[in-house]
Amino acid sequence: MKTPFSKKLSSFISLGAIALLVGLQPGCKQGTDPSAPFDISKIDTVLTGTVDAELTEAPNVPKPLTYTSPKRVKVTLKVIEKVMNISDSTQYTFWTFGGHVPGNFIRVRQGDLVDFTLINSEDSKVSHNIDLHAVTGPGGGAEASNTSPGQSTNFQFRALHPGVFVYHCATAPVPLHIANGMYGLILVEPQSGMPKVDKEYYVMQGDFYTKGKYGAAGLQDFDEDKALAENPDYVLFNGKVRALVGQGALTAKTGETVRLYVGNGGPNMVSSFHVIGEIFDKVYTEAGSSINTGVQTTLIPAGGATIVDMKAEVPGTYLLVDHSIFRAFNKGAIGQLKITGDENPSVFKKLK
Amino acid sequence: MKHFLILIFTLLTALSAVAQSVSTEKKMVRIPAGIYTPFFKLPGTEPTPMPAFLMDETAVTNAEFLEFVKANPQWRRSKVSKLLADTNYLKYWKSDLEIGEKNKELYNSPVVYVSWFAAKAYAQWKGKRLPTVAEWEYAGTAPLVNSREGTLTSYILNWYSKPNPKVLPNIKSTYKNTFGLFDMHGLIWEWTFDFNSFIKSGDSRANTTDELQLFCASSTLYVNNKSDYASFLRFSYRGSLKGNFCIANLGFRCVKDLK
Amino acid sequence: MKYHLLLFAISALSLAACNNGKQSAFTGDVVSTAAPVGTIPEESIYNLTDTFTTQDNKTIQLKDFSGKPTVMVMIFTHCDYACPRLTADVKELEGRLGKNADKVNFVLTSFDAERDFPDQLAKYKKDMKLDDNFTLLHGSDDAVRTLSVLLNVQYQKNQDGNFSHSNVITVLDPSGNLIYQKEGIQANHDETLKKLNELLKG
Numbered sequence: 001m002k003t004p005f006s007k008k009l010s011s012f013i014s015l016g017a018i019a020l021l022v023g024l025q026p027g028c029k030q031g032t033d034p035s036a037p038f039d040i041s042k043i044d045t046v047l048t049g050t051v052d053a054e055l056t057e058a059p060n061v062p063k064p065l066t067y068t069s070p071k072r073v074k075v076t077l078k079v080i081e082k083v084m085n086i087s088d089s090t091q092y093t094f095w096t097f098g099g100h101v102p103g104n105f106i107r108v109r110q111g112d113l114v115d116f117t118l119i120n121s122e123d124s125k126v127s128h129n130i131d132l133h134a135v136t137g138p139g140g141g142a143e144a145s146n147t148s149p150g151q152s153t154n155f156q157f158r159a160l161h162p163g164v165f166v167y168h169c170a171t172a173p174v175p176l177h178i179a180n181g182m183y184g185l186i187l188v189e190p191q192s193g194m195p196k197v198d199k200e201y202y203v204m205q206g207d208f209y210t211k212g213k214y215g216a217a218g219l220q221d222f223d224e225d226k227a228l229a230e231n232p233d234y235v236l237f238n239g240k241v242r243a244l245v246g247q248g249a250l251t252a253k254t255g256e257t258v259r260l261y262v263g264n265g266g267p268n269m270v271s272s273f274h275v276i277g278e279i280f281d282k283v284y285t286e287a288g289s290s291i292n293t294g295v296q297t298t299l300i301p302a303g304g305a306t307i308v309d310m311k312a313e314v315p316g317t318y319l320l321v322d323h324s325i326f327r328a329f330n331k332g333a334i335g336q337l338k339i340t341g342d343e344n345p346s347v348f349k350k351l352k
Numbered sequence: 353m354k355h356f357l358i359l360i361f362t363l364l365t366a367l368s369a370v371a372q373s374v375s376t377e378k379k380m381v382r383i384p385a386g387i388y389t390p391f392f393k394l395p396g397t398e399p400t401p402m403p404a405f406l407m408d409e410t411a412v413t414n415a416e417f418l419e420f421v422k423a424n425p426q427w428r429r430s431k432v433s434k435l436l437a438d439t440n441y442l443k444y445w446k447s448d449l450e451i452g453e454k455n456k457e458l459y460n461s462p463v464v465y466v467s468w469f470a471a472k473a474y475a476q477w478k479g480k481r482l483p484t485v486a487e488w489e490y491a492g493t494a495p496l497v498n499s500r501e502g503t504l505t506s507y508i509l510n511w512y513s514k515p516n517p518k519v520l521p522n523i524k525s526t527y528k529n530t531f532g533l534f535d536m537h538g539l540i541w542e543w544t545f546d547f548n549s550f551i552k553s554g555d556s557r558a559n560t561t562d563e564l565q566l567f568c569a570s571s572t573l574y575v576n577n578k579s580d581y582a583s584f585l586r587f588s589y590r591g592s593l594k595g596n597f598c599i600a601n602l603g604f605r606c607v608k609d610l611k
Numbered sequence: 612m613k614y615h616l617l618l619f620a621i622s623a624l625s626l627a628a629c630n631n632g633k634q635s636a637f638t639g640d641v642v643s644t645a646a647p648v649g650t651i652p653e654e655s656i657y658n659l660t661d662t663f664t665t666q667d668n669k670t671i672q673l674k675d676f677s678g679k680p681t682v683m684v685m686i687f688t689h690c691d692y693a694c695p696r697l698t699a700d701v702k703e704l705e706g707r708l709g710k711n712a713d714k715v716n717f718v719l720t721s722f723d724a725e726r727d728f729p730d731q732l733a734k735y736k737k738d739m740k741l742d743d744n745f746t747l748l749h750g751s752d753d754a755v756r757t758l759s760v761l762l763n764v765q766y767q768k769n770q771d772g773n774f775s776h777s778n779v780i781t782v783l784d785p786s787g788n789l790i791y792q793k794e795g796i797q798a799n800h801d802e803t804l805k806k807l808n809e810l811l812k813g
């Protein structure tokens with residue numbers, strides 16, 4: 001099963017499979033496989049220039065990287081504490097990376113040296129830092145980045161492992177910072193790049209705890225008791241009820257391949273991520289190197305992420321949900337993928 | 353006898369002069385002796401007796417700090433050393449010696465955008481000193497006089513659930529605690545003498561197995577009350593500071609030993 | 612008469628303290644003509660005007676170390692784990708400098724104002740077999756705290772009289788500007804050595 005399967009995959013890649021193949025064929029050339037990611041000595045680390053990372057606001061994803069050798073990549077994220085709508089009638093004081101929830105999407109390449117600057121806005125009330133799960137180093141960068149209001153910190157790390165990783169604030173009390181929306185995703189493309197698709201989107205789930213019930217009007221305070229009881233009022237995609245509904249819906253045309261980078265900031269809930277009416281052609285399980293195919297629902301742990309690819313075959317509106325279904329119906333965990341284009345009766349047709 | 357009367361008279365005059373100058377002095381509150389229980393429970397930080405001391409009733413105001421700057425030219429904005437105060441030092445004042453017409457409402461608000469060095473110099477100029485973390489925390493844990501305003505923790509959490517106000521409110525605009533101190537929480541953060549006393553490793557042996565790391569969940573293994581989010585916030589905040597930082601919501605108040 | 616002079620001196624001092632903050636750790640004048648040793652750059656740690664006492668009972672200010680690159684650490688002599696190792700790290704660094712070691716100051720300042728008086732510092736110096744490139748300093752609580760803030764060293768006194776502290780080796784240039792810092796015990800000091808050698812070439 002491994003051989004035809006791995007042929008199909010371009011190289012992001014089932015590391016397990018490759019390790020197995022390499023193990024089985026001791027004579028095969030080492031170091032030539034561009035996807036062998038975990039041995040730093042095999043990663044090209046010679047830098048060829050400096051670039052500023054493109055940062056995007058969800059649901060957008062930065063363009064695929066076109067460079068083919070490691071660079072120094074400058075990333076600057078600004079922490080902003082601000083009141084935003086959590087639903088049309090409800091406001092909440094979010095703590096954000098970049099002014100929105102989730103934080104900016106960061107895209108780098110395996111082998112890049114990331115020069116990371118964290119700015120904390122002058123009118124922030126508290127200190128913040130960042131722990132990127134893509135970092136190999138103390139606290140994922142948190143130890144080097146505890147930043148006072150109005151100040152900035154700077155550290156660098158080598159992107160060793162490909163995959164999409166959660167980043168989050170890890171300032172004590174960590175649960176509070178995360179519950180207020182301090183998380184986002186960083187994609188480390190493998191040296192050979194991600195397999196091409198037609199559309200890429202950024203979705204991140206999070207749970208919120210407010211003094212008032214779901215939808216209660218006005219500015220709502222954080223509710224520590226509910227958070228401790230893991231009883232959220234809101235479970236949301238992209239930080240707001242209906243963020244991915246109507247005007248905000250994701251779109252694709254029939255025949256296109258759609259990739260979702262889906263993270264889960266938590267702080268508490270594990271997501272049973274499902275798109276109603278679709279089957280994921282590929283799931284990069286837990287955003288690691290093994291690829292599963294033909295998946296209906298995939299688990300995304302709090303503080304974890306996944307990558308799902310699916311082909312848009314039949315026009316219509318498809319719902320993204322956390323299939324722990326009360327969350328979708330009552331707490332906001334619902335989004336839309338609108339597929340337009342020609343009907344495809346050989347796949348789906350309504351009969352009377 | 354005559355001499356004696358003159359002496360008495362002189363003394364009285366002197367005393368009243370002292371009394372007068374004291375009357376314009378900031379009111380200090382006597383913080384009673386007790387037991388201080390540190391938030392982080394580490395080897396060597398068990399509950400300890402805290403002697404009584406005096407603490408400023410409120411944070412130092414802009415008007416008060418202006419007097420200091422007038423008397424100490426080296427602490428004027430244009431003169432201050434970058435080692436001792438970053439470029440944000442008193443940046444909202446109109447000039448070196450003017451808080452400014454625009455900032456009229458701020459005369460009685462806490463002075464902010466002041467460095468640790470500046471705060472310490474002010475305290476020394478007043479014959480006082482900055483409180484230690486222990487003193488500040490001990491004084492700050494006293495509950496609200498008016499308990500209908502809620503518990504201390506909920507009061508503080510509600511403070512940062514709201515965005516910063518456009519104009520920093522005056523002193524005494526929040527709550528009074530049972531020691532008689534105003535605004536210990538809910539208005540600004542305050543400098544402490546040993547703000548840099550937070551240690552990442554649990555004890556001086558720097559044993560990696562008991563490193564206390566504020567940025568990760570392991571820190572909760574060592575605290576008094578895991579749900580005291582307000583205390584976590586203060587310790588994290590202190591841990592992010594350097595001595596020359598001047599920050600929008602960071603001011604100070606002074607303490608004094610009892611004779 | 613002596614007594615009166617003393618009184619006068621004390622009241623003058625206290626007046627100064629009340630009126631113009633001359634007792635504060637930093638008068639700020641130091642950047643102007645007040646500094647006798649040429650000009651100290653504005654961000655130099657040598658602007659600290661507090662006095663310290665050496666293991667030989669000499670009263671000094673930090674600016675007395677100007678003219679040579681300086682390696683600074685903070686320790687206390689009753690420490691049974693971290694400080695001896697940190698001191699050994701500095702000694703090893705000195706060894707790696709070879710002949711150049713004489714062109715560098717190695718300064719160990721104690722956290723322990725209550726126990727590390729000059730005699731004790733002299734004993735530690737002898738026990739640790741530190742040569743004369745090393746100076747050990749005792750200072751007031753206030754002076755030591757101020758230095759720790761400038762050197763980004765964290766410390767706290769525990770009830771048993773010992774200290775919890777971070778372990779940081781700092782390199783200062785001959786004017787007292789902070790050039791490089793390395794945290795940790797038995798850390799890799801290749802970069803520290805490189806910075807010192809650059810300063811010596813310098």
Ligand SMILES: [Cu+2]
Pocket residue numbers: 095127128129169170171177182
């Ligand atoms: Cu944060």
